[in-house]
Amino acid sequence: MQDNPKSLFEKVWDAHEVGKLSDGRSQLFIGTHLIHEVTSPQAFGMLRDLDLPVRYPNRTFATVDHIVPTDERNEPYSDALADAMIKELRKNCKDNGVTFFDTNTGKQGIVHIIGPEQGITQPGMTIACGDSHTSTHGAFGAIAFGIGTSQVRDVLATQTLALSRLKVRRINVDGELAPGVYAKDVILHIIRVLGVNGGIGYAYEFGGEVFDNFTMEERMTVCNMSIEGGARCGYVNPDETTFEYLKGRNYAPKNWDEAVSHWKSLRSDPGCEYGDVVNIRAEDILPTVTWGITPGQAIFVDQNIPIPAELPEKDRATAEEALEHMSLVPGAPIAGTPIDVAFLGSCTNGRLSDLQEAARYLKGRKVAKSVKAIVVPGSQVVAQIAEQQGLDKIFTEAGFEWRGAGCSMCLAMNPDKLIGNQLCASSSNRNFKGRQGSITGRTMLMSPLMVIAAAITGEITDARKLFEIGRTAA
Amino acid sequence: MALEKITKVVGTGVPVMGDDIDTDRIIPARFMKCVTFDGLGEFAFFDVRNNEDGTPKDHVLNEDRFAKATILVSGENFGCGSSREHAPQSLYRYGFRGILAESFAEIFFGNSITLGMPCMTLARPDLDEIAATLKADPTTPVQLDVLNRSVTVGEREYVAGIPEAAREGLIEGRWDPIAELLETSEQVDGVADRLIYV
């Protein structure tokens, strides 16, 4: 049967649709379910109240990441609440036969880092997790999205969810990125162009030369932040880069050739219809920094902080609120803004390649005296390989603290927090008020290399100038 | 599981205006160290309402005259950010039973409907007018008519939006889909068997 050309999204959705529900939504089968300690205990509680078992325990994988301390190894942790949550997850997994990448397995880490790392994340899957950055897994050509706790309950109890189908927006980034411009800059730029709510109702399909040339880790960085643009999921069509990454990983399919030929059939067909197509030129993207309290409030590092009166009317009130919170001067250059803390980590930029790239430039340099700098590997595996490569030494010799795996200062549910109105140069994904643990704390999002540059100079700095990377693009 | 049919929400409202009010603001992460949602109500908008030293800020949610409000009125992209159900759970436990905004972030919207808390969209000028009405008189009755997609504030009636699936679920008493999802276990096995992975 020769069907109409379809997008990967439609193919995957159709293969997982159990049927239609009475309200018109789809009942969608969830192939792989990931859980962590913060959004799952209430769901297990609901299951107990309803006296329901976990329907497919082998399709759920668990880890601890959000609250786990990164500077303390032994339990009980000094934070009793955190300790209780980890024990609750451990018990729920044991009672229900769910695989748990516990802290003593050498495989623990941020849920969106370990899924791919273990080869659990694969093309063509539907993946759900009680965490909005589940969109990360779309880098493999999976349809992956964040869900609430009641939905975690639904997946545990039925392995399905009630969902409305999304439209697909194709985002092409063609051309070549200038030296010193990273995947993080690409997604910050996309969010800036399309808005923080531009993606509502859409899945983002990322493509074009830049994505073809990206490594899996770079693709993950972009898909990770789809949700910051309002898109619940983002994905890249699987290709040789994808297969190469997965080959030989713990959970990679044993019937490899069969899997690969199936995965190849999942790519969006030429001529398939998109709800919308957006074209962006790689040359237009420069190192980007946020100045506000939403990830869309971003500018290039060589630009000036916006003057609210010059912005479109609808953006002014939020801009004023943002500038007041950030204590930034409208119209002043963003470069030169002094920072207090540098944070390298998170599910956006806490992978091996992020640490390698940062260490390459950090080597032999020192963190400014005024700056507290921490580097938090995204997983125990990342930490281990980084240590084998001596990256930890480069970081500590420069004045960074080298930590254990976890979310850490990305959301500050563990002891890593900003104090007062400290300003943090952060490789994470959210600059919301209070996000990094202090109500008055300030966050500026940027690429790992820009974090390193800020750590060294003690202020927001164009990493390309500091490290003499390429020539400044026009 | 027979659920209440939610065709209307009647109460009074409080305007918390602004765009992109994110889930970290609705419930700061430090209050998510809990294994049940009980007790989250008191932490709703905690840092919006309180200073660092714990003293209350000058904020509408701290005004006595809005203390009994059950309907929250806000701006664009309400509930953006994290998927944490702690956000709508804390609003619900705080006492809110309905939310009006220009638009909602998707995950937040779904989470709220599953709790039986209707979220309806209105045009910005209408929201601004409602906010002004409520500020002038917090006792003004507010009614969300889910069935007919309208909102009445005092004497004024406004056109409101809610996607059909959510409307249907609320008015038919099926806003929590678990019962229906449990009905199809054979078909679910069928799909699982056909899949080419795991």
Ligand code: SF4
């Ligand atoms: S690193 Fe940050 S964004 Fe990622 S899962 Fe952890 S808390 Fe969420």
